[in-house]
Amino acid sequence: MSPVAKDEDTEDTWSRFRDAVNMTAGELEKWLKTDESRSVGQKTDGGEATGHASGRRIVDLLHTKRADLGDDDLAHMRKVVGYVKRHLAQRPPGDVEDTPWRYSLMNWGHDPEKA
Template sequence: MTRSNPEIDQKWDVFHRVVNMPSPELRDWLLSTPDGAAAYAPEPGIDVHELGGRVLRILEKRRVDLTDDDVATMQLVTELVLGRLVNAPPEESVNEPWRDTLLTLGHDPLRPDSPRGPDAEVILAATTATAP
C-alpha cells in the first residue's frame, strides 16, 4: 500500500474540483477543437490543446499513479482556470474565447459548480500558497 502525501492529496482534490468535466466529455471537446487553438491561449507560450490532453490523461489515472509532471500539470491547470474565473468577463456566456479556453482545460464555466469572483479567489489563494 502506498502512503498518502497530504500536499499531493490537496492538489488532487482541488484539481478535481476545478476540472468539472468528466473525461468522456473533455475527450469529445478536445476532438472537436483544432489542435493548438492559439486564438484563446490563456498565457503566451502555452499550448492549451496539449495541456487539455494532459488533463485528460490525469483524469484517467488513479492518485497513486501520478508522476511529478502530473502534479505540476494539476497545479498549472488549477491556477490557469481559477485565474480566468476570478477575472470572468461580464458577458461570460457569450465570450467564446474565454469559455473555449476553460473547456479545453476541463472546466465548463456554465455549470452551477463553477466558482466565480471571491469563491475562485479563495481557492486560488489556498492553492498558490501551497505551490512549490
C-alpha cells in the same frame, strides 16, 4: 519531502484539481475534437495551442489513479488549478456561452456554464 508530506501534498493537489476540472474525461475528449476548441489559445509555431495540449494531458490525468501520480503529473495539476482560478477571475460581462474565454477554460477542463 517525507512520504507523509508527499501523500498530503498529493491529496491536496488532487482535491484542488478535481474542484477546478468539472468536465469528465469523456466530455473533455469530445470537446477537444471540436473546431471551437482548436480556435483558441496561444500556438507555438502554428502548432497545437498550449491549452489544447493541456486538455489532452488532463484527460490522461483523469484516467490515472492517485497512487500512480508522479511529480510531473502533480506539477501539471497545480498549473491547471492556477490557470482555472486566474481565468475565472477574468470573466467577461454578459453571456459567455460562445466566447473564446469559455472555450479556453474548457480546453483546461473547466466549463463555467456547467452547474
